[in-house]
Amino acid sequence: MDQQLPDNNPIETPPPQSEGTPPSAPKPAAWTANDSWLGLGILILLVAAYFLAVSRLGESQSLGILVVATFEFILLIPIAIILFFRKVSWVDLGLRGFERNALALGCGLLVVVYFIVILNNLVMMALGVVTQADVITEMLGEIDSPFLFAFVTAIVAPFTEELFFRGFLFKGLRQKYGWINALMFSSTIFALFHGQIATLIPTFLLGALFAYMYQRTESVLPGMFLHFIVNSMGVCVLLTATQFGIL
Numbered sequence: 001m002d003q004q005l006p007d008n009n010p011i012e013t014p015p016p017q018s019e020g021t022p023p024s025a026p027k028p029a030a031w032t033a034n035d036s037w038l039g040l041g042i043l044i045l046l047v048a049a050y051f052l053a054v055s056r057l058g059e060s061q062s063l064g065i066l067v068v069a070t071f072e073f074i075l076l077i078p079i080a081i082i083l084f085f086r087k088v089s090w091v092d093l094g095l096r097g098f099e100r101n102a103l104a105l106g107c108g109l110l111v112v113v114y115f116i117v118i119l120n121n122l123v124m125m126a127l128g129v130v131t132q133a134d135v136i137t138e139m140l141g142e143i144d145s146p147f148l149f150a151f152v153t154a155i156v157a158p159f160t161e162e163l164f165f166r167g168f169l170f171k172g173l174r175q176k177y178g179w180i181n182a183l184m185f186s187s188t189i190f191a192l193f194h195g196q197i198a199t200l201i202p203t204f205l206l207g208a209l210f211a212y213m214y215q216r217t218e219s220v221l222p223g224m225f226l227h228f229i230v231n232s233m234g235v236c237v238l239l240t241a242t243q244f245g246i247l
Contacts, residue, residue: 027218028175030088036172039078040189043164046074065145072156075164082168093167094220106213106226113209114230117202124198150235158227162210165190167220170211183211206230 050071057063083090165186173182187207191200210223 029171030092031082031086031168031172033173033176035082035086036169039082039164039168039172042078042081043075046077050074065148068145068149068152072152072160075160079164079168090163093163094171094214094218095167096219096221098217098219098222102213102217103222103225105216106209106222107229109209109212110226110229113202113205116205117199120199120202129198146239150239153235154228154232157231158224161190161193162220162223162227165193165207166210166214166223170214174215179211179215183208183215186211 054063054067079090079093082088083092169189170182170186173185177185187204190207191203194203196203206227210227213222213226214220216222
């Protein structure tokens with residue numbers, strides 16, 4: 001009778017990962033946290049120089065159009081500088097595919113965050129605080145180019161902002177501070193970058209959601225897609241309200 005020999009090399013099956021826990025980063029960034037802080041410093045200097053130059057040109061409709069068309073691209077300059085000196089490809093920012101199931105989770109979380117955004121806007125309007133909608137409505141009146149504004153806001157902004165704040169800043173800070181602290185840092189900076197006290201909390205929450213999606217997928221594309229949804233909805237509402245004289 002044959003006797004079954006014990007298996008000296010058993011194959012261990014890893015425990016299933018919890019759905020609510022983001023995976024640890026499989027690959028560290030090719031740039032350091034200090035590089036990310038340096039990139040942020042370069043961005044601050046560029047934005048300051050940009051608005052200083054704009055302020056010296058005086059107000060005009062053509063200048064307003066120029067600002068709307070070019071400002072978002074400033075975010076790409078610090079990334080290009082750091083990646084050039086580190087000899088890193090832009091693909092390493094997270095320009096890669098991802099599991100589609102993650103996007104369903106992101107859309108579900110976006111509904112929750114968007115509910116908070118609506119509540120925040122209602123509270124700010126009740127308090128008489130100048131909201132982002134007020135600023136954008138005034139800007140639309142000055143530039144008289146709603147299609148350009150819609151394109152930059154819905155298409156360009158999600159692309160450039162996700163590359164900088166999630167693909168570059170969050171990923172660079174994550175390997176030194178951990179993903180939660182990096183999420184907090186990058187989302188706070190993301191909220192401050194938009195320069196609106198009235199939308200500070202909603203913008204922080206959106207940034208946190210986009211960073212969480214990056215952590216889960218190691219791709220910047222889900223955040224871009226969700227960012228596109230948020231900005232597109234906002235633009236459609238504002239343009240419709242402006243068209244019918246509601247704002």
